[in-house]
Amino acid sequence: MNCITLKDVSYKYPYTEDFVLANINYQFEKGKFYGIIGPNGSGKTTFCNLLRGMIPHFFHGDLSGDVLIEGQDVRDWNSDLLSTKIGYIFQNPFTQISGIKETVFEEIALGLENLGVEKEELIERVVEVVKLLKLEKLIKKNPNNLSGGQKQRVAFASIIAMNSDILVIDEPTSQLDPESTDEIFKIINLLKEQGKTIFLVEHKIDLIAEYADEVIVLNQGQIARSGLTADVLSDLSLLQMGVTLPQATLLSYDLQKIDKAIDTISITKSQVKDQIMKRVGV
Amino acid sequence: MDYQFVDSFRKPQVQHNWFLDLNPLSKLNIIIILAIIPILSHSWQVSVAVITFYFVLAVASNRLKQFSKVYVRLALLIGSLLFIMRAMFIPGEDTLMKIGFITITQEGVDHGARFASLVVAICGALVFYSVATQARDLMLALEKKGVPHTATYVILSSLQSIIDLGRMSKIIMESQKARGIETEGKAMNRIKAFFPILGPLFLGAISNSEEKAIAMDARAFYAPEKNTHLRELRPVPMSEKLILVIVNLAFIAFIVWRVIG
Amino acid sequence: MEAIELKNVTFAYPDGHVANEELNLVIRKGERVAIVGQNGAGKTTAVKLMNGLNKPTSGDVLVNGINTKNQTTAQISAYVGYVFQNPDDQIFNSNVQKEIEYMLHYLKLDQQEIERRVSRAVELTGIEGYLHMNPFDVPYSIRRFVTIAMVLALETPYIILDEPTAGQDLIGIKTLSNLLDRLQEEGKSVITITHDMEFVADNFTRVVTMANKRIISDDSARNTFWSKEIITEARIKKPQIGEVAEELGLKGNIIFRHELVELLKKY
Numbered sequence: 001m002n003c004i005t006l007k008d009v010s011y012k013y014p015y016t017e018d019f020v021l022a023n024i025n026y027q028f029e030k031g032k033f034y035g036i037i038g039p040n041g042s043g044k045t046t047f048c049n050l051l052r053g054m055i056p057h058f059f060h061g062d063l064s065g066d067v068l069i070e071g072q073d074v075r076d077w078n079s080d081l082l083s084t085k086i087g088y089i090f091q092n093p094f095t096q097i098s099g100i101k102e103t104v105f106e107e108i109a110l111g112l113e114n115l116g117v118e119k120e121e122l123i124e125r126v127v128e129v130v131k132l133l134k135l136e137k138l139i140k141k142n143p144n145n146l147s148g149g150q151k152q153r154v155a156f157a158s159i160i161a162m163n164s165d166i167l168v169i170d171e172p173t174s175q176l177d178p179e180s181t182d183e184i185f186k187i188i189n190l191l192k193e194q195g196k197t198i199f200l201v202e203h204k205i206d207l208i209a210e211y212a213d214e215v216i217v218l219n220q221g222q223i224a225r226s227g228l229t230a231d232v233l234s235d236l237s238l239l240q241m242g243v244t245l246p247q248a249t250l251l252s253y254d255l256q257k258i259d260k261a262i263d264t265i266s267i268t269k270s271q272v273k274d275q276i277m278k279r280v281g282v
Numbered sequence: 283m284d285y286q287f288v289d290s291f292r293k294p295q296v297q298h299n300w301f302l303d304l305n306p307l308s309k310l311n312i313i314i315i316l317a318i319i320p321i322l323s324h325s326w327q328v329s330v331a332v333i334t335f336y337f338v339l340a341v342a343s344n345r346l347k348q349f350s351k352v353y354v355r356l357a358l359l360i361g362s363l364l365f366i367m368r369a370m371f372i373p374g375e376d377t378l379m380k381i382g383f384i385t386i387t388q389e390g391v392d393h394g395a396r397f398a399s400l401v402v403a404i405c406g407a408l409v410f411y412s413v414a415t416q417a418r419d420l421m422l423a424l425e426k427k428g429v430p431h432t433a434t435y436v437i438l439s440s441l442q443s444i445i446d447l448g449r450m451s452k453i454i455m456e457s458q459k460a461r462g463i464e465t466e467g468k469a470m471n472r473i474k475a476f477f478p479i480l481g482p483l484f485l486g487a488i489s490n491s492e493e494k495a496i497a498m499d500a501r502a503f504y505a506p507e508k509n510t511h512l513r514e515l516r517p518v519p520m521s522e523k524l525i526l527v528i529v530n531l532a533f534i535a536f537i538v539w540r541v542i543g
Numbered sequence: 544m545e546a547i548e549l550k551n552v553t554f555a556y557p558d559g560h561v562a563n564e565e566l567n568l569v570i571r572k573g574e575r576v577a578i579v580g581q582n583g584a585g586k587t588t589a590v591k592l593m594n595g596l597n598k599p600t601s602g603d604v605l606v607n608g609i610n611t612k613n614q615t616t617a618q619i620s621a622y623v624g625y626v627f628q629n630p631d632d633q634i635f636n637s638n639v640q641k642e643i644e645y646m647l648h649y650l651k652l653d654q655q656e657i658e659r660r661v662s663r664a665v666e667l668t669g670i671e672g673y674l675h676m677n678p679f680d681v682p683y684s685i686r687r688f689v690t691i692a693m694v695l696a697l698e699t700p701y702i703i704l705d706e707p708t709a710g711q712d713l714i715g716i717k718t719l720s721n722l723l724d725r726l727q728e729e730g731k732s733v734i735t736i737t738h739d740m741e742f743v744a745d746n747f748t749r750v751v752t753m754a755n756k757r758i759i760s761d762d763s764a765r766n767t768f769w770s771k772e773i774i775t776e777a778r779i780k781k782p783q784i785g786e787v788a789e790e791l792g793l794k795g796n797i798i799f800r801h802e803l804v805e806l807l808k809k810y
Contacts, residue, residue: 091683203712246783251787258807277785
């Protein structure tokens with residue numbers, strides 16, 4: 001079932017000359033994990049704003065073509081309903097904290113309060129999310145005094161608590177250390193397993209290779225490549241666009257040069273490990 | 283996880299102190315009356331009595347330290363300044379002493395004492411209310427009375443943004459130092475370093491506000507449902523209502539007595 | 544001595560919260576050092592000790608032999624340039640060029656010298672196309688290069704980069720990598736905090752690892768990534784190639800792809 005469909009979509013921000021997105025066509029299916037990659041300035045964040053319905057409801061400008069969210073034109077959606085339908089987590093951890101709550105626990109509860117969730121259910125859901133994101137030690141702290149990485153995790157928890165069907169996530173790990181990054185990816189994957197549709201913008205290509213079902217490569221406002229993760233991330237021409245490929249992919253190509261028997265290209269660590277094991281004969 | 287903390291949200295927020303646990307609006311009611319009494323009475327003795335009463339309340343509500351930390355300094359500064367200005371410049375017939383061209387009169391001293399103590403008493407109301415009531419509790423009480431949560435959000439987030447601006451200016455001062463601008467030592471250095479950051483400081487705050495709006499939208503801030511509250515205030519007990527009625531009636535009686543008498 | 548030296552340095556905030564404990568570190572002229580570790584391990588407070596923004600609570604920090612205790616941060620800044628983690632904290636001017644020139648005018652350099660320094664900084668960071676834009680309109684990942692250019696223009700012997708790799712694409716990473724090479728050729732020291740382990744392996748031979756407020760290791764990238772104790776305590780990761788080699792039980796402490804391929808050729 002399609003969850004979001006883009007037909008010939010182009011967009012430019014108000015008071016600007018150039019289109020940030022041009023001729024975008026894609027059908028996104030429900031329950032899949034989409035990785036969105038591309039060099040900086042290729043339109044990834046604008047793409048998120050489009051998927052989230054911020055375009056045209058918050059950012060005006062020129063939108064042409066059709067954006068269908070669950071079959072209904074985005075222009076006909078009530079923007080308040082969209083905000084509960086599609087969760088949105090973005091890069092900057094500092095602006096995502098509300099600034100009106102004095103503990104992390106209350107901060108996470110804010111979205112649920114706004115949705116009118118009754119107290120007992122509200123507390124249970126916040127507790128659940130706190131456990132999921134391992135925020136137990138932070139719940140009594142003032143969210144305004146946390147570090148960037150901690151704020152990002154709290155922002156993440158706050159959106160997850162709202163339990164929307166679709167999540168648009170724009171570079172959530174750029175401030176995080178490797179361990180927290182891995183944890184965030186595991187959680188995103190868990191959400192996918194719960195049936196949510198995930199759109200994730202991310203530079204950490206190894207993790208996209210590991211988890212995404214499909215990958216969209218944006219370049220200069222257009223979809224340059226798209227399709228199954230294994231197909232897209234084994235395309236060496238991405239390097240010319242300024243997109244990093246997984247180390248596993250590059251290793252797999254190197255192996256192919258020394259071993260003609262290798263006929264597929266791996267994109268993840270475990271796949272390339274299997275290929276090596278076959279060669280070494282372990 | 284600290285389940286005791288989690289459970290605290292299941293019960294009304296209380297601090298086990300009879301005054302602090304009054305409804306924020308009840309406290310506001312009482313404090314407003316306390317602020318008006320010295321205005322109506324025109325006597326420094328009443329003002330001083332009210333000021334003393336704030337200290338008594340502060341002790342009773344376990345807030346003496348916080349209250350006096352701010353209030354004593356403020357009262358001394360404003361009180362002495364107003365008293366001296368009035369005492370020196372109000373003309374009168376009963377001269378107490380002459381210093382150069384300044385003549386201090388009994389009328390000036392009386393007037394100064396009255397005025398200074400009045401202003402200090404009013405400041406006391408503000409300071410005491412702010413230490414005895416958390417802003418978020420007041421907002422919660424207002425929301426319960428039907429004030430939209432957009433309004434309370436604006437107030438609470440403005441309070442936070444004052445703190446944020448302070449923090450931001452500290453960071454920007456650090457970055458000024460790091461690039462070689464002398465901010466230590468002479469006051470002139472500090473002023474010179476601080477001036478150029480004011481523009482960016484406020485521009486930064488404004489450019490953040492767009493993202494903040496998006497973030498709040500993502501938290502369903504504009505959702506059509508009536509919002510609920512994780513924290514709840516104690517329901518106003520009968521005794522509190524009774525006290526308020528008595529206090530208000532006494533106050534009306536006092537006004538009537540002032541007007542007729 | 545031409546070096547930044549930390550001698551038994553402990554740093555606590557005024558509220559008593561200890562952020563760094565007993566740091567000992569020498570960074571010589573021309574050296575290139577990566578600092579890695581978890582969020583909250585004390586990396587940023589440690590580098591702020593090096594440029595005098597933080598003054599040690601006990602112990603001493605010497606920059607080219609000068610004790611930072613007796614100097615203002617502005618005085619130390621003639622030796623140590625510091626690029627903040629968040630570029631927005633460091634930007635004041637209405638366009639990029641003015642931003643880079645600002646300190647050069649403050650230092651009363653002549654016009655010719657200003658032009659030379661600006662063009663060098665701009666070339667190293669690849670921001671030619673943005674010089675006349677308002678810094679706040681420059682995309683976030685490029686804005687970081689604006690602040691790097693601004694610090695480069697000061698031409699200090701030591702440069703600290705606080706998480707320059709965050710949010711960078713392949714082009715940005717390459718620019719940083721070239722920048723490090725150029726600065727080393729010029730004999731400058733660069734201290735870089737980063738979470739990007741591939742970047743560390745590719746660009747640094749010396750890696751300082753921090754955990755729980757302390758320096759727990761100061762070693763080559765290879766030894767760091769192949770030490771179980773360091774990986775576990777600092778909760779960092781090997782580069783992916785290293786993980787593959789480890790999981791396959793291959794010998795030789797491999798961290799690079801070409802090493803792994805060379806080894807596999809033998810089979």
